[in-house]
Amino acid sequence: MILVELRLMLRKRRVWLCWLLLCALPTLVAVLLATTRLAPPPGRGGAFLSAVVSNGQIFPAAALALVVPVFLPITVAIVAGDTIAGESSAGTLRYLLVRPVGRLRLLVAKLVSVAVFVLLAVLFVTVVSYAVGVVAFGFGPDASLGGGGAIPSLSGVELSPADVVFRTATTVGYLALCMLALGAVGLLFSTLTDSPLAAALGVLALVVASAAVQPLDAAAAIEPFLPTAHWLAWIDLFRDPILWADVREGALVQLGYVVVAFGAAWANFSTKDVTT
Amino acid sequence: MILATRDLTKRFGRVVAVSGVSLEVPRGVRFGLLGPNGSGKTTLVRMLLGLVHATSGHIEVLGEPMPKRAATVLPRVGALVEGPAAWGHLSGRANLRLLDAAGRGRAGRRRADRVDEALDRVGLGGVDRRPVRAYSLGMRQRLGIAAAILREPELLLLDEPTNGLDPRGIQEMRALLTDLNAAGTTVVLSSHLLTEVEALCTDVGVMDRGRLALTSSLDALRAPTGRILVRTPDPAGVVGVLDGQVLGRAGELVTVRGTDPVAVNAQLVARGVPVSGLVLEQRSLEQVVLEITGAGSDRVDRARSEGPR
Structure with a gap:
């Protein structure tokens, strides 16, 4: 069922469109920066953007910082909201269940497909923006000396290419986990309604609510448990030495979201009457 | 008995969709489930397939309790429930292959052959690669029946199998179902088209407002x-x-x-x-059914006290 689910997802035009748009936004920003050379001053604008102009290799980090707050969650909401509700409204859910595909197996397959979607989304953004960054801004000052283009960390220390690959890979994994947590919530919402749109909007409502509450001092007690709280913790991965505390805490909270949301989705779906 | 229910009841909130149905269908027959719209036919079929959970009562399909043993029962059952459904962005052939691959069991080369054979049987053998989205109602119906017969089931549960088919299509389906039945498949179909049931079935059950009002062989009914x-x-x-x-x-x-x-x-x-x-x-089946059933739930009459003022 998992393979079938992946094949179904990869043949949806909507999924490819999401990936395409996710890669298009950083590309647009790169083009604008490259033509104007007007980078935002350090401390203003998106993270890393000020450093990008002098070294294109840092652009993947800047691109991820661009898509994470809004754009990426929207695509995750669309894809995750569609998982069960989409099959339900198309009527294919009943035929899958009488095929038979066990309800738990179906949910697991759906969660795996969402995981693959978010992982590929983050990976595509990273790879495309690396290529775009290098083309637009070059390898940085050291490239001409054959130094492989060392990259400055946020702390000013130069990072070796192997180090950058490690930090970027960790970032991709961390962000994929954050988005998977959101996807698991989408899967839960998708079992509660027969409308993919309603499920997707529910996910977005959660993101907006969380982002609205997060800066309030009054919300300090629940702040660490908000879904959006740790979305930018990965920036610490580009400091030297790496500050692991926030990333570790973020990963635990996000994993908690995956487990709780998936458990609730299963509890609801396993005894649900399928009447569509 | 290939199918047996005892005191089967389903409530949706305050609405009683199926009420105390005890139905037995022997192996090898062609059974027609009749009844007006909203009489509970579809809910009954959904309960037999484990899609809807009964409020109370007991179900056995192929001699095993449902939905407890769904994993062993359902692979031997083919079903068409409330119209066909398919992934619109894929071709009919791709739809059948993926649906087949979604479950456990036989795979590989034989899957492609099985799909082609099922498509041939329902008259879609020459279908091209266009997506199901572009299919006509009749083609979708044929595809739905192909999906139901794909794994040579012992029991076929078909809800309104001739919906959307033209007279020739209806005749083809009738011939197909008769052939399958002769080869040993028990066919249970629900319909509100009396002529359809009269032309195909050996036994009938009539539902009315959630109750099973009658079961009988067709010959006995048409005394x-x-x-x-x-x-x-x-x-x-x-x-x-x-x-x-x-x-x-x-x-x-x-x-x-x-x-x-x-x-x-x-x-x-x-x-x-x-x-x-x-x-x-x-006696025609129509007379019998009209005698024992009330108006369908799609007719809503004014309560008598509530006349014009």
Whole structure:
């Protein structure tokens, strides 16, 4: 069922469109920066953007910082909201269940497909923006000396290419986990309604609510448990030495979201009457 | 029994969709489930398949309790529930292959062959790569039936199998289902089209407002009424010969009391009355169903006290 689910997802035009748009936004920003050379001053604008102009290799980090707050969650909401509700409204859910595909197996397959979607989304953004960054801004000052283009960390220390690959890979994994947590919530919402749109909007409502509450001092007690709280913790991965505390805490909270949301989705779906 | 329920009840909130249904369908028959819209046919079928969970009661399909043993029962059951459904962005062939691959069991080369064979059987063998989204209603219906027969099930549960098909398509489906039945498949279909059930089924059950109002073999239902219909260019002559037995007369058609058309014919011909048609009247399925069922739930009448003021 998992393979079938992946094949179904990869043949949806909507999924490819999401990936395409996710890669298009950083590309647009790169083009604008490259033509104007007007980078935002350090401390203003998106993270890393000020450093990008002098070294294109840092652009993947800047691109991820661009898509994470809004754009990426929207695509995750669309894809995750569609998982069960989409099959339900198309009527294919009943035929899958009488095929038979066990309800738990179906949910697991759906969660795996969402995981693959978010992982590929983050990976595509990273790879495309690396290529775009290098083309637009070059390898940085050291490239001409054959130094492989060392990259400055946020702390000013130069990072070796192997180090950058490690930090970027960790970032991709961390962000994929954050988005998977959101996807698991989408899967839960998708079992509660027969409308993919309603499920997707529910996910977005959660993101907006969380982002609205997060800066309030009054919300300090629940702040660490908000879904959006740790979305930018990965920036610490580009400091030297790496500050692991926030990333570790973020990963635990996000994993908690995956487990709780998936458990609730299963509890609801396993005894649900399928009447569509 | 290939299918048995005991005191099966399903409530959706305050609405009782199915109420105390005890149904038994023997292996090998062609069973027609009849009833007006909203009488609970579809809910019953969904419960048999484990899609909807019963509020109370007991279900056995292929001798095993459902939905507890769904994993072993359902692979041996083919179903069409409330119209066909498919992934619109894929071709019919891709749809069947993916649906087949979604479950456990046989795979590989035989899957492609099985899919092609099922498509051939429903008359879609030459279908091209266009997506199901572009299919006509009839093509979708055929695809749905192909999906139901894909794994050579022992039991076929079909909800309104001839929806959207033209008269030729309906005839083809009837022939297909009769063939499958002759090869050992038990066919259970639900329909509100009486002629469809009358033409295909050996046994019928009639549902009304959630209850199973009747189960019977079709032959027993269509018992003679004890009347003979005589068609003649000389109705007055018939009345003259069979005076006392004549129950009614309408144009060339005379209704006569009796159970032996041969004797009536001999009597009339011997007295020189021309007879152009003679038939033993049987109850039609339509009469039976209309007698025992009320209006469907899609008709909403004004309550009597609530007249115009």
